[in-house]
Amino acid sequence: MTLSPDDVRDVLRALDSSGLDELHLELSDFTLTVRRHGTSGWTAEQQVLRTPSVEQATTAPAGAAERPRHRAADHDGAVAVRPPLPGTFYRAPQPGAPPFVDVGDDVDEDTVVGIVETMKMMTPVHAGVRGTVVEFRTDNGELADTEAVLLLVEPAPGSSGEDGTGGDGDGAGR
């Protein structure tokens, strides 16, 4: 069981008339701590501890097929482009549209090479380096954390070859 907001309110009403400033309740599957904060009111901190047991829908679609892992090709000196935020990586501005860039394309620091969707917000990914796209390491529609390598860029002679992240553009809402 857990306490409903109404239950918590009843507890507070009882405490209000008592002199108590704090109450800690510990049950098998939840804990609750309520605290008085002078005249500004009360706070509640609740923790539901149960572990849900998950049923499978009888005809539920199977889990996403394991995507083929990319061959870690040998690209010595290539710069890894990583997403500025964790999210779903898209190679094109919208489904069906041509990709922002492809293997073999030349890019500079500000070239948009993809977008990541994080919590419904779209953030452009910039190459961050001048050079040539040599490989994609993350598929279109794949989730990428900020450590993930989206693609590799072979830096043009004379440009900095530091491992960079894909710029922090102003997120464009969609």
Place this chain on the structure above:
Amino acid sequence: MRIRRLLIANRGEIAVRVIRTCRRLGIESVLAASDADLDGLPARLADRVVRLGPAPASESYLDIDAVVAAARSVSADAVHPGYGFLSENAALARACAAADVVFVGPAPDSLEAVGDKLSARRHAVAAGLDVIPGGQATDLAEARALAEAIGYPLLVKAVGGGGGRGMKLVRSAGELSRTLDLAISEAAAAFGDPRVYLERFVASGRHVEVQVLGDGSRAVALGDRDCSVQRRYQKLVEEAPAPLLAEQTHTAMARAALALATHLRYRGLGTVELLYDRQLRTFYFLEMNARIQVEHPVTEMVTGLDLVAEQLRVAEGLPLQLRQEDVVLSGHAVECRINAEDWTRGFRPSPGRVDRVVLPAGDGIRVDTHVQGGSVVPPHYDSLLAKLIVHGTDRADALARARAALGLLSIDGVDTTAPMHEALLADPEFTAGGVDSTFFDRFAGKTRLLEVS
């Protein structure tokens, strides 16, 4: 049909909200959760959890077959779709009917009637509501004639758009041709529907909406809400009732909303969105949302109703138990949407692990949330973490209580918009009430200037 087992085909705080009503009414709650949500707070609170599919919404919360399969596999009597995702999807409503499962929402034909912007506009006109002067334009000649009639500036809107997407401002006749072409091609690409329509541009408008509830033959209006504090068409703060409106305006808005609900023979919970023109002091129909809304708690606070319970009741086919004269509004309520975003960095999303959640509690305070210490907020879905809802005797009292409550709230581990709400609640223009939908950008700009100086 009596609902004894309810499948909740949604996530986040609205899933928790529906579970609470199930518990109160003795209904067994079954949460249909994606892989990203199997261990979240809603899953821990539900009586049962059934796996819906992989984390991407397109393979879980937006997959009609998966939702119906989940409902069937647990023998649910009904499906509650929450808001967003498939909540207004007529195909899901039909698929539920075919599977002999109650869809907690309006009939498919109502969903279709209000789901298309032009169709909604036609129904509103038929029901006697004022719409913003304008109409569909299929070619330049038609657009020119229409534009002459409604005047400039005007908006070109995509029929398939919404939430600010697919909308363009035309300042003068010289811009019309180019903007129309662009709007049509962009609408075709973005929404797969090239249809556009023109509308007079309202320079200073407030977003006011009326909550309605119908049983298919009769409807009641449950007061209005003001949702004008928005950023990029995303609501940030809502309140009920809408402040600083004449009593006859409240009455006229309720009457208009009821006329539309009656015209549609509407069964379910719905919201009639209106645009209140601050200069002309009149209002127009915008659209109708055929679902429960994020901001429903402010209406619950001032009416004392449980809107989810009312929604389940009419979904069971029962007649309304409320008469219009039973609806009595008391006091004023405010809701602050607390999102996992850093508002000082362009509202940059902040998914990740929540370390600790301490919430204000007490009379007149309600927090609807789906996070607790240890929760992981996935990047796949929206950024809403919690809604702080505060009820006061009047608007000033509600705002004062909201300030105190906000001071006691802490959600650690991710960035949240709570500091933005503290700044908003201290802003004189917001405090005065009745701001228009351009207010927030001015406020954000002003606040930034203050930070720099």
